[in-house]
Amino acid sequence: MLESFLFPASMTAGGLLVSSPIIIHLINRMRFKRVRWAAMEFLLKSQKRNRRRLIIEQLILLLLRILLVLLIALIVARFIGVFFGPVQPQTSQHLILLDNTLSMNDQFLENGESKNSFKEAKRLVVDEIAKNAAKASKAQQLKLIVATEPQEVRFDQRLNDQSVRDLGARLALIEPTALHVDLLLGVKQARKLFESTPQDQRVLYLVSDFRQTDWSGPNGEALLAELAEMRKADVHIKFVDTADPPRKADEKDSPYHDNLAIVGLRPESRVTARNRMTEFVVTLFNYSLTERKNVQVKVKVNGQDRADSSVPIPVLRPGQKTEARFHVYLDQLGINQISANIDPEDTGLNIDNTRYAVVEVRERVPILLIDGDPANSRKEGGDAYFLHVMFNANRGVAAGYDLVLGVPADLERPNLEQYPSIYLANVRELEDKRLAALENYVRKGGNVAFFMGERINPEFYNKKLYNDGNGVFPVPLADRATPELSAEDKEQRLLANLGDPQYQMFLRNENHAIFKEVFPYKDIFKFLTIERHWPVQRSRWKPTPGKTEELATLPNRQAVDDYKDTTQDLLTKLKTVLEKKDYDKYRTRFSVYHDALRDVLTGKPPHRLSSTIEAMLTDRGQAGNADLPNLAEFWGQTDREVEDLRGRFETLRDTVQYGDPLVVTGTYGKGRTIAWMTSIGRKWSSWAGDFPVSATFPVVMIELQKWLTAGTSDENLLVGQPFGIQLEPTLFEDKVRRIYRPEGKEKGAAGQPEPKAEPGTQPGDVVSPEQRGKVDQGRLAFSFPDIVKPGMYLFEFTPKTEETTSDKREQVGFAFNVDTNTESNLLRAGRDALVDKVKNGEKDTGVRFYTSASDQFTDLEQKQRDLSEYPWLFLLFLLVLVLEQALAVHLSFHLKGNEAAMPAGAMRPQNV
Amino acid sequence: MAAKADDPRRFLHPETIARISRLDMRARHVVEGFISGMHRSPFFGHSVEFIQHREYVPGDDIRHLDWKVWSKTDRYYIKQFEEETNLRCTIVLDVSESMHYGRGPLNKYSYACTAAACLAYLLLKQQDSVGLITFDSDVRQVVPSRSAITHIDAIVKAMDVSKPREKTDPEKILRRVTETISSRGMILFVSDLLVDRPPLLRGLEMLQHRRHDVMVFHVLDDDELVFPFTGTTRFEGMEELPQLTCDPRALRDGYLEALEEYLVEVRRGCVNQGIDYSLIKTSDYLDAVLSKFLHHRMAIKSSAKARTNA
Incomplete structure (x- = not known):
């Protein structure tokens, strides 16, 4: 019963006071005057007559007075009403899930003051949510968790003025992070926290900026589904949007701040040699609706500006990626931190205007070469002879590399990671253990190049290395290599090529890094001689986009007769198609090609067939000359028959033109692989040694090396994501030191000595305490779950040596960047979509959407309306008061003035 | 009604009267004052004139x-x-307990006694003979009629009563009064009449039957007429009536109503029997009684004269 009152104590007091009129009445009954009275007869008569009426009137008066006391008690005790349903919860549990992810850094200017979504969120939490909730008349418990660390309850107090101030102080210490976290984790934690208080009224506040990326896709759906589940469990869901500009009511697509982000920074290689220009590719994304122009990308190396490396980007189209390249001269050995920066923006995110990369600079970059014939490797005529010559010359483009000759057993060595790439030249096969080591190495970001040769065992390559496309080798090999050419054949080929030079190798992708440099000089490949190669089983293999790519292809050496029937068939078909009236004008011209093709089929080299088809397909004719119509126009017809025919001609052309693949790239795990289907030395190919083709050899090889290592350098490590390092327990001690090296560290003022740094660190470094790992499946695993600041982190390991006291430590460096994919796009989710999905078609569900600029937070007050707020209670009180007074006056028989009413019979007759 | 210094009636004010302790003095004072206050009174003189x-x-x-x-x-x-009268007037005075109520300067008893003394004096002065009978539960004192002016002393003495008792049966008392007064005369019945009405009226009727000229002076206190009490009061009944604790205001209307009925009944009963009835309040000037009496006398005389002339 007492739960119906906000102040039950007042009601108890009121209940006791109700008896006061009765007590006063009883006391009055006890205090009376005595009168000896003669005319009792009339008094008794009157009493007898009026007894019932008097009792009723007195009772009514008494009741009215009791009612007055009761009403006063009701007003003071604030009656909230009697509930006949389930018991109304006494306590409200407010849980604020504060989004502190990267996008909450979205800044803006308000009245000249720089603000961001998170500041706004803190203001809303304290000034709007907490203060309004504290106004409620029942107990209000408020908990606060942040999205990045939902397990830790940051604030848990009952709301009152003091605790609201506490909350403000507590929030002042919380800053937005650079992380991306799925809000689902926070919501799940909130659900868990609510489970302990199912009897209370539970309100979940999602204080966030509600970006489209967080609320769409599978993650967004899961989040909404979880919220809908909570709503079903009677949890009130309040969306509190803190993003600027504040949403307006009935606004479908809310405007959002433009944002420009650097979404990628990729060095050509993780490991590079000293004093070389290292190329970086920076990728910018314009997350806005407008074009941005003249954006300067500034470069810093180890915190120092490198103006010479900065690169301007003339135009950034909205919603598009733009890449730019710059070169950095790295002269400092060791681990270098390179960052690309764009100027801070007035609005939007600034934290994604910087992206970091780490490049290890060595005196020379080691490459492990495993030669199938190591004894002759360095000798002239050996497979890798030219590689040795080139890399070890340490000059020109090849400067800075160190080709280390190894044997297959070296693959078992644990510090394979020190080599950015491994070359396998003419290696027959590998033992299973070594294969596993190689696979592991590539999977984790190592790169490997396979060069073929006569020693290759196709069975091993197909079964173990290719492994139906699941292995480290990108293509399946034929059973045997092409046969050795006889001297006559060689001569015949040479002569034929001299008379009519044909491409001895086709470059299939002019933009691929490896051949990009030499592509303009591709005619040089007409003088390339490739005598033998390992054919690829084309029947079993096709390039898979994104995984394997055929970069170079050998010409087709088949006789033209093999294509006679197909060509004839197509020519017949063409003739039929040309009979259509629309194509009259092309007919004469096509008859020329028809004759030419028929001529080719009379035993001419197959490349003539493909080139004639190519000419026919691309003939643009002569403008205005009716004899030379534009055939390309014909092939561009939307006529299905023409389209079909064109497709078939193209296929025929390719089939005739392209023979076996020569260079195939692939990926395996994080690493890149490349298969070179002929020998790298002069045994099968003239590329390395014979002029003029040999001029391109070092370029292609260096680009190949760069391409191989560039893959892993793109490793996209993101802050906040689990990161681990695995080591050989036999080689390293079980301890690791983590060092965070901030880029723009402040130099001490002049004359002030810099603080002395520990060995291996620099002033300004943040060194975490030594950490131990655990051995898992024979590997020593360290995990670092708490990397939250973007920038460069160094991990320092101690190698095990025979000497017990060794100060030698090894460092590896990684750049951690912010998750621009999920956080940089400030496009906002639709308000109605969120609310509707959580409501799930039900009404009055407690699901509300608040924006920062509105005053609707007052409905968070949850102030229970009580009787004292309704005017009619006071009207009733007034009415009862008036009634009571009226009845009291009536019952008091007030006499007017001093006049005593005399009974008529008492009037004495006038005399005199 | 403040009495002015030159107003002869000032002596008739109950408060003034109350200051005079001796009743015969009161009577003289009142009657002298009364007479001197009447100018050219047609009633002045006596029967041989x-x-x-x-x-x-x-x-x-x-x-x-x-x-x-x-x-x-x-x-x-x-x-x-003037016809010579040989008037025998008997004053029947109620001295019962209920007559002792009164909050003003004179209670009903004092007022009734004063009025009776005044009447007696007036009559004696007219050389009529006056007797007195006092009663409460029974007849208490009987003073036979005399016409000597000194008789006033005996009358006044007889009025004094030490222990008032309650009234019982008014009929019985009035029968005894009837028996006591042998010859026909005038009877002045001074009482608060707080008794049962039927026996009272029967008793008065009996007196009327004996050809007495009956005059009723009904003395009531102002309190009894107005009932001005407030606050919870316990009314303790005189004359063995029960007590009652009540809020007097609540009962006032009913009381006044009952009183009105009573007064009407009494008045009607008297009028029906040709009895002259006067209600006297204790706050009234005493000349009210005297003037009523003289009015009555004149009425009798004129009726007697009418009879005589007829």
């Missing part, structure tokens, strides 16, 4: 012929005189 001459008509008593007028005018004139 000449009134007028009238021409003789056959049948007139020749003893009343004024021979002196005849001798001068040779006409017969009748000399008319």
Whole structure:
């Protein structure tokens, strides 16, 4: 019963006071005057007559007075009403899930003051949510968790003025992070926290900026589904949007701040040699609706500006990626931190205007070469002879590399990671253990190049290395290599090529890094001689986009007769198609090609067939000359028959033109692989040694090396994501030191000595305490779950040596960047979509959407309306008061003035 | 109604009267004051006084012929005189307990006694004979009628009563009064009449039957007429009536109603029997009683005269 009152104590007091009129009445009954009275007869008569009426009137008066006391008690005790349903919860549990992810850094200017979504969120939490909730008349418990660390309850107090101030102080210490976290984790934690208080009224506040990326896709759906589940469990869901500009009511697509982000920074290689220009590719994304122009990308190396490396980007189209390249001269050995920066923006995110990369600079970059014939490797005529010559010359483009000759057993060595790439030249096969080591190495970001040769065992390559496309080798090999050419054949080929030079190798992708440099000089490949190669089983293999790519292809050496029937068939078909009236004008011209093709089929080299088809397909004719119509126009017809025919001609052309693949790239795990289907030395190919083709050899090889290592350098490590390092327990001690090296560290003022740094660190470094790992499946695993600041982190390991006291430590460096994919796009989710999905078609569900600029937070007050707020209670009180007074006056028989009413019979007759 | 210094009636104010302790003094004071206050009163004089001459008509008593007028005018004139009365007046005074209520300067008892003394004095002064009978539960004192002015002392003495008792049966008492007064006369019944009405009216009727000239002076206190009490009060009944604790205001209307009924009943009962009835409040000036009495006398005289003339 007492739960119906906000102040039950007042009601108890009121209940006791109700008896006061009765007590006063009883006391009055006890205090009376005595009168000896003669005319009792009339008094008794009157009493007898009026007894019932008097009792009723007195009772009514008494009741009215009791009612007055009761009403006063009701007003003071604030009656909230009697509930006949389930018991109304006494306590409200407010849980604020504060989004502190990267996008909450979205800044803006308000009245000249720089603000961001998170500041706004803190203001809303304290000034709007907490203060309004504290106004409620029942107990209000408020908990606060942040999205990045939902397990830790940051604030848990009952709301009152003091605790609201506490909350403000507590929030002042919380800053937005650079992380991306799925809000689902926070919501799940909130659900868990609510489970302990199912009897209370539970309100979940999602204080966030509600970006489209967080609320769409599978993650967004899961989040909404979880919220809908909570709503079903009677949890009130309040969306509190803190993003600027504040949403307006009935606004479908809310405007959002433009944002420009650097979404990628990729060095050509993780490991590079000293004093070389290292190329970086920076990728910018314009997350806005407008074009941005003249954006300067500034470069810093180890915190120092490198103006010479900065690169301007003339135009950034909205919603598009733009890449730019710059070169950095790295002269400092060791681990270098390179960052690309764009100027801070007035609005939007600034934290994604910087992206970091780490490049290890060595005196020379080691490459492990495993030669199938190591004894002759360095000798002239050996497979890798030219590689040795080139890399070890340490000059020109090849400067800075160190080709280390190894044997297959070296693959078992644990510090394979020190080599950015491994070359396998003419290696027959590998033992299973070594294969596993190689696979592991590539999977984790190592790169490997396979060069073929006569020693290759196709069975091993197909079964173990290719492994139906699941292995480290990108293509399946034929059973045997092409046969050795006889001297006559060689001569015949040479002569034929001299008379009519044909491409001895086709470059299939002019933009691929490896051949990009030499592509303009591709005619040089007409003088390339490739005598033998390992054919690829084309029947079993096709390039898979994104995984394997055929970069170079050998010409087709088949006789033209093999294509006679197909060509004839197509020519017949063409003739039929040309009979259509629309194509009259092309007919004469096509008859020329028809004759030419028929001529080719009379035993001419197959490349003539493909080139004639190519000419026919691309003939643009002569403008205005009716004899030379534009055939390309014909092939561009939307006529299905023409389209079909064109497709078939193209296929025929390719089939005739392209023979076996020569260079195939692939990926395996994080690493890149490349298969070179002929020998790298002069045994099968003239590329390395014979002029003029040999001029391109070092370029292609260096680009190949760069391409191989560039893959892993793109490793996209993101802050906040689990990161681990695995080591050989036999080689390293079980301890690791983590060092965070901030880029723009402040130099001490002049004359002030810099603080002395520990060995291996620099002033300004943040060194975490030594950490131990655990051995898992024979590997020593360290995990670092708490990397939250973007920038460069160094991990320092101690190698095990025979000497017990060794100060030698090894460092590896990684750049951690912010998750621009999920956080940089400030496009906002639709308000109605969120609310509707959580409501799930039900009404009055407690699901509300608040924006920062509105005053609707007052409905968070949850102030229970009580009787004292309704005017009619006071009207009733007034009415009862008036009634009571009226009845009291009536019952008091007030006499007017001093006049005593005399009974008529008492009037004495006038005399005199 | 403040009495002014030159107003002879100032002596008739109950408050003034109350200051005079001796009742005979009171009576004298009141009556003298009363008489002196009346100018050219037609009632002044007594029964042997000449009134007028009238021409003789056959049948007139020749003893009343004024021979002196005849001798001068040779006409017969009748000399008319006031009829000589030999009035016997008995004052029946209620001295029961209920008469002792009163909050004003005089309670009902004092007021009734004063009024009775005044009447007695007035009558004695007119040389009528006055007797007194006091009663409460029974007849207490009986003072036979005398016409000597000194008789007032005996009357006043008899009024004093030490232990008042309650009234019982008014009929019985009035029968005894009837028995006590043998000859026909005037009876002044002074009481608060707080008794049962039927026996009272029967008793009065009995007196009327005996050809007495009955006059009722109904003395009530102002409180009893107005009932001005407030606050919870316990009314303790006099004359063995039960007590009652009540809020007097609540009962006032009912009380006044009952009182009105009572007064009407009493008045009607008296009027029906030709009894002259007067309600006297203790706050009334005493001359009210006297003037009522004299009015009554005059009415009797004129009726007697009418009878005589007829």
